[in-house]
Amino acid sequence: MNAIRRRWALRPRAGRLERANYKWIYLFLLPTVIIFVLFYAVPIVQVFVTSFTRWDGFTDPEFNGLRNYINMFTNSAFLQSLKNLFLWCLVAAVFHVGFGTLVAFVLFYRPRGWKLTRAVFMIPNVISAAAWAMIYRFIFNNDFGVLNTIIRFFDPDFNVQWFYQSPWAFWAVTLTWLFYAVIVTLVVLGDLMNIPSELGEAARLDGATGWQFIRHIQLPLCRGAIGTSVIVSLTARIAMYEQISLTTAGGPGNDTMSLSILLVNGILDYRYGYANAVGVVMFLIGLVILFVVNRLFRMDETDY
Amino acid sequence: MKKKLTALLLACLMLATLAACGGTGDPVASTPAGSDSPDDSAGPSGSDSPAEVIEITIPSYKTGENVGAVFFEPQVERFNELYEGQYHITLESVPQDGFNDRLKQLAQQDMLPVLVQGGDVDWMANIAFPNGMAYDLSSWLDETPAVKDLLLDDGLAYCTNEDGTIYSLPLATVRPTGFFYNSAMWNPSEDLSALSMDEFLEVLGDQKIAFSTAENGWVAALFLTALIAAEDGGIEWLQSGVEAKITDFNNDIFINAVTKLQALLQNNAASNSIGAAYADAANAFMSSQAALISNGPWMSADFAEANSANWRNGFNGADVRASLFPGQVGIATTSCFGEWWISASASEEEIELALAFLEFVYSPEELEAYLLAEGGDAPKLDYSDDFRAQQGETQVLADLAADTTEDTVFAPCILDMIPASVANSDFGRLLPSLADGTYSPAEFAEWMTDAAVAATTE
Structure with a gap:
């Protein structure tokens, strides 16, 4: 409390001219505030409120306490989807962001063939997730898919239905998004390009090797960008729908079940209250991720 | 003053622009419903x-x-x-x-x-x-x-x-749904709809069936419906879903039928059946990779010469015949x-x-x-005389019409009798696991029950 008071006291008092401009500042903020309230705040509050109701989406919601949450947490599909989400988040944070960062360094240092790398990496990223899901259905097809055709050169009897057999389905779905990390690359590349060249010169004078320069100077200075990439990647895993719906629909069994699939199933059964309870859990997980990554990457601290 | 007025006008313009963006641009859209x-x-x-x-x-x-x-x-x-x-x-x-x-x-x-x-x-x-x-x-x-x-x-x-x-x-x-078969690949002499299900499966031998197991598993669901209908009390069990969706699958009727479906998926399914959408199943049939496919009479249009561009591997629509399911069962919800x-x-x-x-x-x-x-x-x-004369011109429709008699038993499709999310998502999601033996028929029934209960619990 004292710290807040001190910080407040340290703020310079606004001048007369600045105070006179406040009304114009507020006026120009008004459209943004209206949009935020109408299209973000109100729906979020509605989702929270109706998650405690029995609601078919058409008639008036009836308050049913924690029933939707109890049903949710006793549903094996929900528990499996939480487990899947945790695993996908781990894979995304380590491999997806790692791969995107690696490509950012390749594009930054421009080794021989970097333009080809850029083209090969960027072009698939402009294809929608839904289209990729369909393409992967062909790639992983047991009869004529590229993958199994290649494997059968070495093992003619090889037969795996990648999207429809445990435990392969989980990894097959993972591959539909794992290497498409263009956002990570662009964000990290932006930070890399902003590192002052004097730092590099000073490091060279001090005898730092290339790897030491990357490890002790560039990577720490890209901390904010990498943290942002982790947040973007993890929240994308929470909302991931097309890649699952168009390939495994959550199967086989519940192997690739996700919260988004459960939410849509709730709507299919006119259980909007339950669907919104799933939505609340997705929202809260997103907030937790935001908080944890912010703390881990110390994103509120400046580097320069 | 001029500056302030300009700023105010600009702010109003921004608001108006945003409001206009949110509209449909259709002047009729804001009129009262009706x-x-x-x-x-x-x-x-x-x-x-x-x-x-x-x-x-x-x-x-x-x-x-x-x-x-x-x-x-x-x-x-x-x-x-x-x-x-x-x-x-x-x-x-x-x-x-x-x-x-x-x-x-x-x-x-x-x-x-x-x-x-x-x-x-x-x-x-x-x-x-x-x-x-x-x-x-x-x-x-x-x-x-x-x-x-x-x-x-x-x-x-x-x-x-x-x-x-x-x-x-x-x-x-x-429009009772039965199945179509390619008589160039399989031409049984028996009246198939007059057989019992067990006799039919014996006659079927190792002929391949086009199944779909992705999406909602439509083609597999039709076969499963016929297998359930062939069980004692099966039709009554299916019809019980007309009043209230079926949520309990842990019974002999369902488990026996699923046991037979599992055997068909493992021994008679066309090679592309696992993970096949309806279009894949239809392709398997129309490329002579499967001798049978179950679907409604509307599929007859696919066997007309006008659609021959979709035929492969010597498939000929004229060879296709149709039948209701054994036990004179037609899948239809009346x-x-x-x-x-x-x-x-x-x-x-x-x-x-x-x-x-x-x-x-x-x-x-x-x-x-x-x-x-x-x-x-x-x-x-x-029916008019013209109609009767023309009906015989399309072989598969004539076959189905001949099979549809006063003795025909109508069974509702199982997908219509279970909760929507189970029909649209859960059923198809588990079929591959049934086919590869990961789940036994009893486990399949238990899993379906859990999914149906979860879908209807408020």
Whole structure:
């Protein structure tokens, strides 16, 4: 409390001219505030409120306490989807962001063939997730898919239905998004390009090797960008729908079940209250991720 | 002062621009729901000028490349020609996959079209009809015996509410689903529908069946329905889902049927069956990779010479024959809603048009044309000689017509008898695990029960 008071006291008092401009500042903020309230705040509050109701989406919601949450947490599909989400988040944070960062360094240092790398990496990223899901259905097809055709050169009897057999389905779905990390690359590349060249010169004078320069100077200075990439990647895993719906629909069994699939199933059964309870859990997980990554990457601290 | 005024004007302009972005750009969209909403009417509604043509727009999935468009689009054209200068119907093309969702969206906006082509059955029964979204057809039916006398008894009983109101126009036709087989690959001498299921499976031997196990597992679900119907008490068990969705699958009827389905998936399924969508199953059949496929009579259009571009590996549509399932079982739901209902918010003129269209669709000529195009039977219609002569021209439709007798047993498809999310998602999701033996039939039943209970627990 004292710290807040001190910080407040340290703020310079606004001048007369600045105070006179406040009304114009507020006026120009008004459209943004209206949009935020109408299209973000109100729906979020509605989702929270109706998650405690029995609601078919058409008639008036009836308050049913924690029933939707109890049903949710006793549903094996929900528990499996939480487990899947945790695993996908781990894979995304380590491999997806790692791969995107690696490509950012390749594009930054421009080794021989970097333009080809850029083209090969960027072009698939402009294809929608839904289209990729369909393409992967062909790639992983047991009869004529590229993958199994290649494997059968070495093992003619090889037969795996990648999207429809445990435990392969989980990894097959993972591959539909794992290497498409263009956002990570662009964000990290932006930070890399902003590192002052004097730092590099000073490091060279001090005898730092290339790897030491990357490890002790560039990577720490890209901390904010990498943290942002982790947040973007993890929240994308929470909302991931097309890649699952168009390939495994959550199967086989519940192997690739996700919260988004459960939410849509709730709507299919006119259980909007339950669907919104799933939505609340997705929202809260997103907030937790935001908080944890912010703390881990110390994103509120400046580097320069 | 000038600066302040300019800034104020700029702020107002920004607000106005944002408000305009949020609008539909359609001046009609903001009018009250009902007669003049954009989806209801593409032209004048005529209350002030009755001499003008009454026009409505119907969202429909039976358009474009949809298999139902072959008959439906010309039918609407015939109606427009018959009532030229009086009524006009325009079709709005909506993909079949999103059609039910589109109707729900329109209903939420109170912008239902005047004539509504079906919709999600659960939504109609539990939301749309109880909430006064539909026009009561009972008086019109009483005044129009030409239509009422053709309606299926089961359908009429199902669609009639306790207070006598009728919202969905009951069906006059039934299209029992059986299976098609390629006689160039498999040509049994037996009357297949007269066999028992066990005899049929013996005759089938190691012939390949095209199954779909992705999406909602439609083709596998049809076979499973036939297997359930062949069990003692199976048809009654399936029909119990008409009143309340089935949520308990832990019984011998279901488990025995699933055991047989598992054997078929493991021994007789075409090589692409695991993970196959309906289109993949149809491709397997029409490329001679499978000798059998189960589907409704509407598939007969795929075997016409006009569609020979889709045939592969020497497949010839002329070789295809059709049969109902063993035990003379035809998969059809007669206790169900019909295809059409009318929005309660339509104007009198629009309702007049809608009723004229329904009377037209249920006229003997149109019903016969429909049966010739898509197969099926209208039990209460006296067929014309022309119709009987033409029906024999399409081999598979003639086969099904010959199999459909007074002894035919109608069984509702299992997907219609279970909760929507289980039918659309859970059932298909578990079929691959049943096929590869990961789940036993008993575990499959248990899993289905859990999913159905979870889908219906509030």
